[in-house]
Amino acid sequence: MSIRDFRLRAALCLGAALTVAAVTGGAGAAPSLATPPSITTTPFTTPNTDDCPQKTRPPVPIDESEVPAPGQPTPAALPIPSPPLGGVRMGECGVVIPKGAPPVPQDISATAWLVSDLDTGEVLAAKDPHGRYRPASTIKVLLATVALRTLDLNKVVIGTQEDANVDGTKVGIGPGGHYTNRQLMQALIMASGNDAAHAIAAQLGGDSAAVAKMNELAKSLHAMDTRTATPSGLDGPGMSTSAYDLSVLFREAMSVPLFAELIHTEQVDFPGYPKNPNNPDDKDHPGFPIGNDNHLLFEYDGAIGGKTGFTDDARQTFVAAAERDGRRLVVTLLKADVRPLRPFQQAAGLLDYGFALPKSTNVGQLPDTNAKSAKTGAAALASPPPKGTDQQAQASGEEDDRAGTRTLLVVGGIVVVIALLLGARRMNRPRY
Known part of the structure; x- marks a missing residue:
């Protein structure tokens, strides 16, 4: 294999690897190009509340934001009006x-x-x-x-x-x-x-x-x-x-x-x-x-x-x-x-x-x-x-941001392929 052919083939592999990494999220080793991975997603289901899971309190917190200050008691659940307000x-x-x-x-x-x-x-x-x-x-x-x-x-x-x-x-x-x-x-x-x-x-x-x-x-x-x-x-x-x-x-x-x-x-x-005034660089x-x-x-x-x-x-x-x-x-x-x-x-x-x-x-x-x-x-x-x-784009647009990042990586991979192909083509041209 000539050096030019080797560089051309390397360019194709690099671009393909970048694109695959973008699609798979960039984690771990890239899968074989011959057998692309099957992407599975959990089907969306509307949360079921028929059994009244939050009748007395909100869901269990995932962090420590609701831990009372030292010496303060944990607030008791609010009373449940009976009959229910509103009918x-x-x-x-x-x-x-x-x-x-x-x-x-x-x-x-x-x-x-x-x-x-x-x-x-x-x-x-x-x-x-x-x-x-x-x-x-x-x-x-x-x-x-x-x-x-x-x-x-x-x-x-x-x-x-x-x-x-x-x-x-x-x-x-x-x-x-x-x-x-x-x-x-x-x-x-x-x-x-x-x-x-x-x-x-x-x-x-x-x-x-x-x-x-x-x-x-x-x-x-x-x-x-x-x-x-x-x-x-x-x-x-x-x-x-x-x-x-x-x-x-x-x-x-x-x-x-x-x-x-x-x-x-x-x-x-x-x-x-x-x-x-206390910061001269401000x-x-x-x-x-x-x-x-x-x-x-x-x-x-x-x-x-x-x-x-x-x-x-x-x-x-x-x-x-x-x-x-x-x-x-x-x-x-x-x-x-x-x-x-x-x-x-x-x-x-x-x-x-x-x-x-x-x-x-x-x-x-x-x-x-x-x-x-x-x-x-x-x-x-x-x-x-x-x-x-x-002001809340970062919090409410998490999914959009991830999708946008993957799109940029895919486009970047394609651009790299094109650029390297053009470079390899120039190397094949006769010099005058």
């Missing part, structure tokens, strides 16, 4: 739909969900409505309701290092930055900033005081499956809500006009903060745009807005509303995954299902708290927010 059928744990209604969409990975009428409070369909799960950042709708009714929105707050050091998703508050409470609310609701939640909670008396106010409001709304442990939605001891309760909390938040406006806002400018941090992290707002006709959430223990959580022909519906999702559909796509399917049901049908009722939902007049912006403003 007899709200005590069921499986899929709850009106008699004679068509089957619900199949591609729903959310363990619990509920579709309700924002204005009448009627529950149209549900799954494990009072099952207890973790809310993640959807609990920020409760913090927002407390704060919007308490704080002076024009007051200027100075960002602290404690704000910047919080765990989880952050909008980008920096020490020494000047922020109005309205801007903090934008960061909280649109971009799910835990740093904004910290700055807001500080004005309510600190995390413990803010949590107490949130729990007091939840109890007054008869959201009896809900117990807040952190202002931001990070998992903590005793944290709990239900698909039913989350619908109640969102309905109450929608009675605050600014909340309804902000969940419908696609993009705003957010202030920067000054350089650290520079001023300019302002930047923040975009709404709710994809349903951009992808679903009639979307009003909503709130996303994610933690390792809660998984994907979601609450949103949409309007069609003068009818406004709310959908809540708890303990969902990004497969087979992203949470906002699952929500879209359930909203379609709810809008298709006759107005006279229902399976339950949200409590009447005498809160009349404020109908936002904000119109959707003509253009979506710039790319890169999704």
Whole structure:
């Protein structure tokens, strides 16, 4: 075999190996090219809740985020109201739909969900409505309701290092930055900033005081499956809500006009903060745009807005509303995954299902708290927010990221093959 032939054959083998490594995930030795591996995947199944596995508590945590602080007791399970709030059928744990209604969409990975009428409070369909799960950042709708009714929105707050050091998703508050409470609310609701939640909670008396106010409001709304442990939605001891309760909390938040406006806002400018005087290498941090992290707002006709959430223990959580022909519906999702559909796509399917049901049908009722939902007049912006403003892309797009990486490796392998073939061809050309 000539050197040229050897190099050509080596090029083909290298490119093929790169491509196979990409398809198989790059782990271990590449399988024989003559016998490509068979790829098997576990079929998707919607989580079964017929036996009421979360009747008293959320699922067992996978980490230590809910371990009580030293000297603090483990919170007891919340009492179970009897009869069930919302009607007899709200005590069921499986899929709850009106008699004679068509089957619900199949591609729903959310363990619990509920579709309700924002204005009448009627529950149209549900799954494990009072099952207890973790809310993640959807609990920020409760913090927002407390704060919007308490704080002076024009007051200027100075960002602290404690704000910047919080765990989880952050909008980008920096020490020494000047922020109005309205801007903090934008960061909280649109971009799910835990740093904004910290700055807001500080004005309510600190995390413990803010949590107490949130729990007091939840109890007054008869959201009896809900117990807040952190202002931001990070998992903590005793944290709990239900698909039913989350619908109640969102309905109450929608009675605050600014909340309804902000969940419908696609993009705003957010202030920067000054350089650290103690760090000679630091520079001023300019302002930047923040975009709404709710994809349903951009992808679903009639979307009003909503709130996303994610933690390792809660998984994907979601609450949103949409309007069609003068009818406004709310959908809540708890303990969902990004497969087979992203949470906002699952929500879209359930909203379609709810809008298709006759107005006279229902399976339950949200409590009447005498809160009349404020109908936002904000119109959707003509253009979506710039790319890169999704503050939870890393958490909620894990599967997409892996697929994108494999695609790049496949393309890279093909490019290497072409480049090496061209190089080998040049070596075969006569030199003049």
